[in-house]
Amino acid sequence: MSEVLEQLVNMSRALGDPAKPYAILGEGNTSARTDDDTMYVKASGTTLATMNEEGFVPVSISKVTEILDDPNAGDEDVDKVLKTSTLNPNETRRPSVETMLHALLLKYPEYKFIGHAHPVSTNAILCSKQARDIAMGRICPDHIVVMGHKSVYIPYVDPGLVLAREVRTQMEKFIDEEGVLPKAIMMENHGLFAMADSAQKVLNIFEMAEKISKIIVGTAGFGGPQFLSDEDIRRIDTRPDEHYRQKAIAKE
Numbered sequence: 001m002s003e004v005l006e007q008l009v010n011m012s013r014a015l016g017d018p019a020k021p022y023a024i025l026g027e028g029n030t031s032a033r034t035d036d037d038t039m040y041v042k043a044s045g046t047t048l049a050t051m052n053e054e055g056f057v058p059v060s061i062s063k064v065t066e067i068l069d070d071p072n073a074g075d076e077d078v079d080k081v082l083k084t085s086t087l088n089p090n091e092t093r094r095p096s097v098e099t100m101l102h103a104l105l106l107k108y109p110e111y112k113f114i115g116h117a118h119p120v121s122t123n124a125i126l127c128s129k130q131a132r133d134i135a136m137g138r139i140c141p142d143h144i145v146v147m148g149h150k151s152v153y154i155p156y157v158d159p160g161l162v163l164a165r166e167v168r169t170q171m172e173k174f175i176d177e178e179g180v181l182p183k184a185i186m187m188e189n190h191g192l193f194a195m196a197d198s199a200q201k202v203l204n205i206f207e208m209a210e211k212i213s214k215i216i217v218g219t220a221g222f223g224g225p226q227f228l229s230d231e232d233i234r235r236i237d238t239r240p241d242e243h244y245r246q247k248a249i250a251k252e
């Protein structure tokens, strides 16, 4: 098994670990890029907790994202694209329905591993009436260190093609406005996407998102969260010692 695939298997099992509140049953999906145009993505019908090498399908990133540029394509075309973009000629497994999302994210060379799941406390926020305001705030320095100064927020839209197009649009907008790549995507009424250049960083983002979400839920009994100001956030995000901490945490 290649090193990347091994890391992907381990990351997937960690996200599906029954001791963690991230995914149950067939929930969640993961991927990793192995070269410019190849990604391994979780096969449909597999379970994160028990993932192994055979649970991943190699897919062409460019082929699977082509459909996003076709204005006439609809959900019925997605099936066809998922089938034709697999790289093994005799493939019998079907890549995850969220493959398009993984592929459009893995087009950014800075990302190598993608994790997606439905964490309980994070979804307590994302399925609430105040989802956007709460999910976009930052409450303490380590929150910023691990998850970045801001996340991408995706309002609820139809899953599948419409969602993939929305994610692409919001990613481009974020990069345009913020000048950096996001580390996490918060999806309203759905869940969390974490993107990084290592499997460990994806897991770190999940752990931090879930811890922060629990703290925020806890603040509900004391008047709600007190978010850091934009100025405080910027200060943490640009402090040299915090950059060092970001590097140190990544190595852990």
Ligand SMILES: [Zn+2]
Pocket (backbone or CB within 6 Å): 028, 098, 116, 117, 118, 190, 191
């Ligand atoms: Zn999902």
